[in-house]
Amino acid sequence: MIYLDHAATTALDKEIFETMKPYFSEKYGNPSSIYFLGQEAKAAIEEARERVAKILGASPGEIIFTSCATESNNLAIRGIINYQLAISKKPVHIITSSIEHKSVLETCKGLEEKGAEATYLSVDKEGFVNIEDLKKAIKENTVLVSIMYANNEVGSIQPIKEIGAYLKDLNKRRKQPVAFHTDAVQGFQYAETDVQSLGVDALSLTGHKFYAPKGVGILYLKEGIKVESQQTGGSQENKKRAGTENVPYIVAIAEAMATASSKRQVAGGQIRKLRDKLIDGILEKIPGTILTGPAKENFANRLPNNASFCFPKVEGESILINLDFEGIAASSGSACTSGSLEPSHVLIAMGYDHTIAHGSIRFTLGKDNTEEEIDEVLEKLPPIIEKLQKMSPLR
Ligand SMILES: Cc1ncc(COP(=O)(O)O)c(C=O)c1O
Incomplete structure (x- = not known):
């Protein structure tokens, strides 16, 4: 996992x-x-x-x-x-x-x-x-x-x-x-x-x-x-x-x-390196990906373990389920309210429209994550997004 x-x-x-x-x-x-x-x-x-x-x-x-x-x-x-x-x-x-x-x-x-x-x-x-x-x-x-x-x-x-x-x-x-x-x-x-x-x-x-x-x-x-x-x-x-x-x-x-x-400084530094690799890799390998939250120029004011994205034309939950099949645990910002999925209130407040916000995924790293794990995510995620985008009615 x-x-x-x-x-x-x-x-x-x-x-x-x-x-x-x-x-x-x-x-x-x-x-x-x-x-x-x-x-x-x-x-x-x-x-x-x-x-x-x-x-x-x-x-x-x-x-x-x-x-x-x-x-x-x-x-x-x-x-x-x-x-x-x-x-x-x-x-x-x-x-x-x-x-x-x-x-x-x-x-x-x-x-x-x-x-x-x-x-x-x-x-x-x-x-x-x-x-x-x-x-x-x-x-x-x-x-x-x-x-x-x-x-x-x-x-x-x-x-x-x-x-x-x-x-x-x-x-x-x-x-x-x-x-x-x-x-x-x-x-x-x-x-x-x-x-x-x-x-x-x-x-x-x-x-x-x-x-x-x-x-x-x-x-x-x-x-x-x-x-x-x-x-x-x-x-x-x-x-x-x-x-x-x-x-x-x-x-x-x-x-x-x-x-x-x-261990704040050391842990933050190590995690930041892996996080940056994950962000750069995803943006490069998956065209159209939106990095949500602080932009590169403002990474000093972004938590060093946070990599959050929106993938247009897909549902965050579908990505999560597919990642889970591959043994990868992440999160989407949506909340289940009265049986229906509400997009993240955070992304809506940031000005994203509902369809984009529905495609949100958040990866948050911790002290035990390794470079090999990031490489594996970078290998497994792009085909998942490609498959889901091809199936999407919004295509
Ligand atoms: C920013 C923030 N505040 C409060 C909480 C609530 O923490 P707890 O569920 O431990 O009460 C969380 C949990 O995700 C959080 O991320």
Whole structure:
């Protein structure tokens, strides 16, 4: 199997698995218990919190362990907006982009139904938010800006540092400060995530995108930023996330972050070389292919593991099935909604029409991919596209 869908998930790293194992059956105490077994588990969580905080340039009290980035995004956005709605009693305004993950978009839409106002910034053809548009969208009642660090489908890295610096300066002159959240799920492995230099107040992560298990996430929440807790119950996670902590997974995400951040440059460089070979090969061998996301001149702002395309006159799903027969795993941006296939909301927001967007495929590389695998994809993909284009009614 050639696995080229690392933006969807990654395999649990064997060494990371070893670090979490003792917390299943030997050191299994409940961190809230006062006897040794419980305190041992609590100590493991606090050590993990300190490690994560150090990696993100935060303090330990600003790290909340969650179950995934969907939960982190919900806690940040719904939490901040609901808190503000409750104290201001007036509609509060949130700004986000039209290419966010559904866990952000659907949360914002839900909040609109509860009386919040939302602006969804458009993006350019390469998938970048324009900071001038953001500046114009800020209103007196804006309380939150949520812009993803890097897009999961087309790999565009957003100008988070610039936005952070702008908002910091703006907040000096505002009565109502604007909090800044970023969904850094896809950015963490390859781009700087020091929260101080990014200038963010909240940042979401999920472990399974960087070789930790599925089912654990992180929300960095700057001290002083108020959120309404999304669960009621115990006082875990500084009263911001009730529920017994998932100790082995928390240990694992801290270990995975330490590994990923220490190898960021090297891993990014190696992956980038293979990714470029894949992009160049596909563009050369398959006429008419559209590279989606940042263009070559802007590859510095494209995730180094992302190669995404549209193949005219074919359906992304047909390509996926044919690739799967050949033992190659990739992804298309379409979503199955009420039994029909909707083209990727990201590509539509970038200005592609529905027929082009339906032919989208995303390859995302990981640390274990090899040059031989890329060669094999370059050999197997062109005849698949040729066959499907010949069969296409759009031909
Ligand atoms: C950009 C982005 N945000 C959020 C998520 C949600 O992560 P999880 O499914 O772990 O909650 C994903 C997952 O694909 C993602 O790519």
